[in-house]
Amino acid sequence: MKLISTMLLLGSLLWATPVWGQAAKYTISGQIQDAASGEDLPFVNIVVMNQPGVGTTTNTYGFYSITLEEGTHTLLFQYVGYQNQERQVTLTTDQRLDVELGENIQVLGEVVVSAEREDQNITRNEGSVAKIDMQEVRSIATFGGEPDIIQVIKLQPGIKSAGEGNSGYYVRGGGLDQNLILLDEAPVYNPSHLLGFFSVFNGDALRGATVYKGGMPAEYGGRTASVMDIRKREGNQKTYGVSGGIGLLSARLTAEGPIVQDKGAFIISGRRTYADLFLGFSDDFENSNLYFYDLNAKANYRLDDKNKLYLSGYFGRDNFGFEDIFGLNWGNATATLRWNHLFSDRLFSNTTIIYSNYDYEFGFGLDEDRLAVQSIIRDWNFKQDFSFFPSTNHTLKFGLNLIHHTIEPGNLQAGSNTGVTAEDAEEKQGLEGAIYIQNQQQISERLNLNYGLRYTWFNQLGPGQRYTLADDGEVLASESFDAGENMQFYGGLAPRLSVNYLLNDKSSIKLGYNRNYQFIHLLTNATSATPTDVWIMSSNNVEPQIADQVSLGYFRNFKNNTYEASIEAYYKDMQNVIDYRNGADVFFNEQLESDLLSGDGEAYGVEFLLKKNKGRLTGWISYTWSRTFRQIDGINNGEKFSARQDRIHDLAIVALYKLNAKLSLSANFIFNTGDAVTYPTGRYRAIDTVVPVYTERNAGRMPNNHRLDVGLNWQTKKTKRYEASWNFSIYNIYGRENAYSISFEPNEDNPQVTEAVQLSLFRWVPSVTYNFKF
Numbered sequence: 001m002k003l004i005s006t007m008l009l010l011g012s013l014l015w016a017t018p019v020w021g022q023a024a025k026y027t028i029s030g031q032i033q034d035a036a037s038g039e040d041l042p043f044v045n046i047v048v049m050n051q052p053g054v055g056t057t058t059n060t061y062g063f064y065s066i067t068l069e070e071g072t073h074t075l076l077f078q079y080v081g082y083q084n085q086e087r088q089v090t091l092t093t094d095q096r097l098d099v100e101l102g103e104n105i106q107v108l109g110e111v112v113v114s115a116e117r118e119d120q121n122i123t124r125n126e127g128s129v130a131k132i133d134m135q136e137v138r139s140i141a142t143f144g145g146e147p148d149i150i151q152v153i154k155l156q157p158g159i160k161s162a163g164e165g166n167s168g169y170y171v172r173g174g175g176l177d178q179n180l181i182l183l184d185e186a187p188v189y190n191p192s193h194l195l196g197f198f199s200v201f202n203g204d205a206l207r208g209a210t211v212y213k214g215g216m217p218a219e220y221g222g223r224t225a226s227v228m229d230i231r232k233r234e235g236n237q238k239t240y241g242v243s244g245g246i247g248l249l250s251a252r253l254t255a256e257g258p259i260v261q262d263k264g265a266f267i268i269s270g271r272r273t274y275a276d277l278f279l280g281f282s283d284d285f286e287n288s289n290l291y292f293y294d295l296n297a298k299a300n301y302r303l304d305d306k307n308k309l310y311l312s313g314y315f316g317r318d319n320f321g322f323e324d325i326f327g328l329n330w331g332n333a334t335a336t337l338r339w340n341h342l343f344s345d346r347l348f349s350n351t352t353i354i355y356s357n358y359d360y361e362f363g364f365g366l367d368e369d370r371l372a373v374q375s376i377i378r379d380w381n382f383k384q385d386f387s388f389f390p391s392t393n394h395t396l397k398f399g400l401n402l403i404h405h406t407i408e409p410g411n412l413q414a415g416s417n418t419g420v421t422a423e424d425a426e427e428k429q430g431l432e433g434a435i436y437i438q439n440q441q442q443i444s445e446r447l448n449l450n451y452g453l454r455y456t457w458f459n460q461l462g463p464g465q466r467y468t469l470a471d472d473g474e475v476l477a478s479e480s481f482d483a484g485e486n487m488q489f490y491g492g493l494a495p496r497l498s499v500n501y502l503l504n505d506k507s508s509i510k511l512g513y514n515r516n517y518q519f520i521h522l523l524t525n526a527t528s529a530t531p532t533d534v535w536i537m538s539s540n541n542v543e544p545q546i547a548d549q550v551s552l553g554y555f556r557n558f559k560n561n562t563y564e565a566s567i568e569a570y571y572k573d574m575q576n577v578i579d580y581r582n583g584a585d586v587f588f589n590e591q592l593e594s595d596l597l598s599g600d601g602e603a604y605g606v607e608f609l610l611k612k613n614k615g616r617l618t619g620w621i622s623y624t625w626s627r628t629f630r631q632i633d634g635i636n637n638g639e640k641f642s643a644r645q646d647r648i649h650d651l652a653i654v655a656l657y658k659l660n661a662k663l664s665l666s667a668n669f670i671f672n673t674g675d676a677v678t679y680p681t682g683r684y685r686a687i688d689t690v691v692p693v694y695t696e697r698n699a700g701r702m703p704n705n706h707r708l709d710v711g712l713n714w715q716t717k718k719t720k721r722y723e724a725s726w727n728f729s730i731y732n733i734y735g736r737e738n739a740y741s742i743s744f745e746p747n748e749d750n751p752q753v754t755e756a757v758q759l760s761l762f763r764w765v766p767s768v769t770y771n772f773k774f
Helices: 002-015 134-139 149-153 275-279
Strands: 025-034 045-048 055-057 063-069 071-078 085-091 099-101 129-133 159-161 169-171 179-183 206-212 226-232 241-247 250-260 264-273 289-304 307-322 326-342 347-364 371-391 394-414 428-442 447-461 464-469 475-481 486-504 507-518 520-523 534-537 545-558 563-580 596-612 617-631 649-658 663-672 680-686 689-694 705-718 723-731 741-746 754-759 765-773
Touching (some): 025 085, 055 063, 063 071, 063 371, 129 134, 129 149, 134 149, 134 206, 149 206, 159 663, 250 289, 275 289, 371 534, 428 534, 464 486, 520 563
Parallel strands (some): 179 226
Antiparallel strands (some): 025 063, 045 055, 129 206, 159 169, 206 226, 241 250, 241 765, 250 264, 264 289, 289 307, 347 371, 371 394, 428 447, 447 486, 486 507, 507 545, 520 534, 563 596, 617 649, 649 663, 680 689, 723 765, 741 754
16 A cells, blocks of 8 residues: 555645635546446546536546536536437535446448547547457458458558468567557467467457557556557346357357346357368368367456456467377467456556466377477466546556566477487576556646656576576576576666647647567567467576657548548667577577577658548558668678568558448458568589578568458348348459468479479458357
8 A cells, every 4th residue: 555655645746736715626436338238438538518628538447537626517428339428417525427328320321430539539649559449340351251350450550460361460660579469458479370360369259459559658568569458348237148150261159148237247259160170071181170269258247336356268279280290289378357446536446467378389290109399488467557536637547567477488298109308498487577657647728748657677587597608609607596586687667758739629749759678579480470489588698678669640630520640750769689590499499598699670660541430431541651670790790681570661441331221341452562581692502402592681572462352241130139140251352372481492394493482372262251149
């Protein structure tokens, strides 16, 4: 409680003002919920009528608090897609006012594609933010016809797909591991199903997502590029229901309902592919496996007006095997236990305990002939967050976070007939922590600030060996540490700032700055997270990655918020970026740190967005021009080189058209410059082997990538008790053979000639899905 008292005292001193002659003030607080389901509604806008610039929004859990002068006030509750409500209150004491909002039945010409207030892109502080609503996700054509929030996120400016048909993505020049992906606050280390063709997030279980590309609030940390905060649905507190879908590649089923009506609810959502069922019809693949499954579950229960409990979990797994020759499986598991508590009508608390586990295993053979490698990364996480509402113009957030990391980088399992000795790699442990404070402050009707400070630290813990390395990676000395001993400590301050200046009610200018530290790192040579990747912790030889980013943008709405446009420029400076030495030994290397090099990086670019939010035709056009470079001594002769994700041009066009009440069309087109890659520039012969010669790192380019996907949604039935619809889509409708990889091989007719061979994955992928709800 000392931390709470100290923070509240600081807030009181910061915002104390003389009270002589002022009218008495009282606080209205409460919960905003969906009238049909009882689910809490986040980010609902509450406006005090006839008082320009006075208002607030609900937090992530649907709670709001606003302090006003004594007297009669009219509050307007606004949430796009829901009917507005006005409530008149007479303040002579503090009051609790809970509100239920009913959905707004839109007529055909008034279709909208947002769950926020219409001018939120102008009024909210953050500029480098993308918010995704699941209604929008379900309308967009994606691979296999599955509503996939990751694939839709990659259609936003500044967010680039890591390649054809996978779930990896880059944000403003950052690497794959520099994106923090949270599912109900639990980190997800590998968001890929089926080697990346699907994401692990079942759209039926999700409420939406917020992606921070820059200007991150101080409550977030641990990654240097971005944060994707994905929230699950809470379940229906009013009635029981079942929904699902059956497609060509997978099926899904969701059940939800009240635990106690209007007090608690549950939701369970499962999904599985069944490609393996069809493999059995082929003699060549009779004993092969190819499938994934995932299960989402969540329950919540309101103990009283001041206490609410949540329990959320995810479990998913992929299994791919070819008879007794080869096997590969991987999966994520998360669990979140959360307690919301109101200390008062101005102080909101969220206490969370989180478990996260990611593991993979790949091997060859069976039983005594089996040889396999297993790797695990496991976290235990404690979070304590507070929201304090000292006045109408201030919202103070503060808290702390502790994470215990355990990494088993590679355990070798060997059967007795392999002639290989089984061996477990040295387990790595670390403790990561942070404390933060931030304030969202309205300076005037036009100027809003969100500023904060985060102090973050990391302890590498024993047991383990600490190695002293020479510049060439040679091990000079080693030192042993017992369990719990501090092997290495790092820490630093991470300031955050977002500024929003309203030029008028249609446009604004936004400025953002943030610094981030990252203490765990993914070592990969691939374009998406794969089972051969290795996670490592910061140590005496691997310093934490640090990124400083500044952004400046202009935001403008047109025609009563029907159109929104923005242009935003950014610059990012990166320290201690990591890469392999040339010829590094990746597997079963106890001194893997000796094969690593570190240096600096930079990224800069300009992002454009034009979006139409209303009418029969909705959608957006996003374009990003950007560059990203690395400079690492020991690579490319110490000269600056393009990072793999240095794609100069990235374009996405999304169109959604409502034909009538039952039929809607969708189309999305993408184009991007090819990845920067290292091609051989020559060759020489050593005995009977042709050896390629490589010069500059990433001096070549993969071919440009482009594709058009189309879809049709047909709602066949909609009553109070039952809904049914069909989804038809074609991925890559004009059959573009985009390069997945390019290898260099001797020509079959003339081995003296080396030729480039392109591997492409898919030309056309049609899909049909039947969706139902009752």
